[in-house]
Amino acid sequence: MPTxxxxxxxxxxxxxxxxxxxxxxxxxxxxxxxxxxxSLNGDVLEGQIPNKKLKLVLAWLEIHNDELYANWQLLSNGERSFMIDPLR
Known part of the structure; x- marks a missing residue:
């Protein structure tokens, strides 16, 4: 699974x-x-991580939403995904 x-x-x-x-x-x-x-809409589908870490993930998801959808499209087409900047 690509990081x-x-x-x-x-x-x-x-x-x-x-x-x-x-x-x-x-x-x-x-x-x-x-x-x-x-989900890329911010809904938890399965599992859990500590709440503070989940809030960081959700903030990152909001900031990089367009890039995430672009990666999803690439992967859906059988292409490679790209790295996305970390939360700073």
């Missing part, structure tokens, strides 16, 4: 999910041993 960003100990990944259980654009955010799946 597209990392910040404050959080790893953000996005991958092509043909026939997967989440049928909408989303990211996977991992922090330590926890993982949350968040």
């Amino acid at each position: 597209i960003s990392m910040f404050y100990g959080i790893v953000i990944r996005m991958y092509r999910e043909i026939g997967g259980k989440h049928n909408l654009p989303h990211i996977h955010a991992e922090y330590q041993n926890d993982e949350v799946v968040v």
Whole structure:
């Protein structure tokens, strides 16, 4: 699963999910041993990470929404995703 960003100990990944259980654009955010799946609209689809870290992920998602949708489109077309700047 390609890593597209990392910040404050959080790893953000996005991958092509043909026939997967989440049928909408989303990211996977991992922090330590926890993982949350968040739609690009900001809805938590599955899992959990500490609330403070989730708030950072949601802020990052809002800032980089256009880039995230562009990555989703690339992956949907079988192309490579690109890195997105971390939250600073």
